[in-house]
Amino acid sequence: MIPSNHVVIVAGGSGTRMGTDTPKQFLKINGKPILMHTIEKFLFISPQPNIVLVLPQNQIKIWEKLCEEHFFFHNIDIVAGGNTRFQSVKNGLSKIPSNNSLVAIHDGVRPFISVDVITRCFQTAEIHESAIPVIKPVESVRIIDNGSSKPFDRNNVFLVQTPQVFKSKLIKECYSKPEQNFFTDDASVFEYYGYQVTTVEGNRENIKITTPFDLLIANALINKKQNS
Numbered sequence: 001m002i003p004s005n006h007v008v009i010v011a012g013g014s015g016t017r018m019g020t021d022t023p024k025q026f027l028k029i030n031g032k033p034i035l036m037h038t039i040e041k042f043l044f045i046s047p048q049p050n051i052v053l054v055l056p057q058n059q060i061k062i063w064e065k066l067c068e069e070h071f072f073f074h075n076i077d078i079v080a081g082g083n084t085r086f087q088s089v090k091n092g093l094s095k096i097p098s099n100n101s102l103v104a105i106h107d108g109v110r111p112f113i114s115v116d117v118i119t120r121c122f123q124t125a126e127i128h129e130s131a132i133p134v135i136k137p138v139e140s141v142r143i144i145d146n147g148s149s150k151p152f153d154r155n156n157v158f159l160v161q162t163p164q165v166f167k168s169k170l171i172k173e174c175y176s177k178p179e180q181n182f183f184t185d186d187a188s189v190f191e192y193y194g195y196q197v198t199t200v201e202g203n204r205e206n207i208k209i210t211t212p213f214d215l216l217i218a219n220a221l222i223n224k225k226q227n228s
């Protein structure tokens with residue numbers, strides 16, 4: 001029997017850069033919390049993955065109230081987050097079996113992930129053991145070298161998104177090892193502990209809502225979708 005796949009949606013952060021009292025994952029776009037828009041994308045994936053949601057411990061009751069208000073009733077396993085994204089992912093992965101299944105790890109604040117990209121990530125990871133979505137920068141790139149900046153060939157640069165999909169037994173093994181302060185995403189953990197990362201094409205609208213400016217973009221994107 002083929003084991004069912006999983007998604008860990010991390011929404012355990014505090015949104016310092018957004019600077020709002022309400023955690024940014026609960027801010028509304030089009031009248032509904034960002035996090036609900038994100039989760040809904042995974043309800044369209046076939047076969048539907050099991051969903052694990054990571055929230056700050058002190059926000060779990062608030063989320064449950066929001067679910068009642070928005071009649072958002074789905075079979076979702078909720079886990080408390082940690083002080084860093086690494087710790088939150090690790091807590092989420094504790095709910096996933098260590099086997100041949102796939103697990104997608106996705107930021108709760110990326111509601112514009114496309115269903116096509118999620119599917120592509122799962123299909124590629126089935127073959128290559130991992131898949132992460134990336135996009136090419138649309139601007140020129142410079143790097144700092146010895147205190148001064150130098151142009152850098154943008155064809156050699158990708159911007160990395162989520163969901164990042166892995167064989168569950170491999171990523172769980174990596175997350176059982178020590179956290180390093182240079183880990184920025186799950187691919188960096190996977191690679192540091194000896195595995196190869198495969199890239200697939202992401203979608204440009206898949207922004208990570210991080211600052212008030214991103215919220216403006218998110219509102220524009222959702223209105224565009226409604227009018228098209």
Ligand SMILES: Nc1ccn([C@@H]2O[C@H](COP(=O)(O)OP(=O)(O)OP(=O)(O)O)[C@@H](O)[C@H]2O)c(=O)n1
Pocket residue numbers: 010011012013014015016017018025054081082083084085086088089107108109208209210
């Ligand atoms: N301890 C943490 C930190 C981050 N995240 C999640 O990881 C994703 C990407 O993180 P980021 O955008 O940095 O979110 P915050 O940590 O909330 O924001 P900031 O860094 O501005 O405080 C978000 O969905 C966030 O909720 C998490 O689950 N647990």
Ligand SMILES: C[C@](O)(CO)[C@H](O)COP(=O)(O)O
Pocket residue numbers: 085107160161162184185186208
């Ligand atoms: C995981 C991530 O979204 C991939 O682009 C990104 O690395 C998260 O960065 P943050 O500084 O924790 O928001």
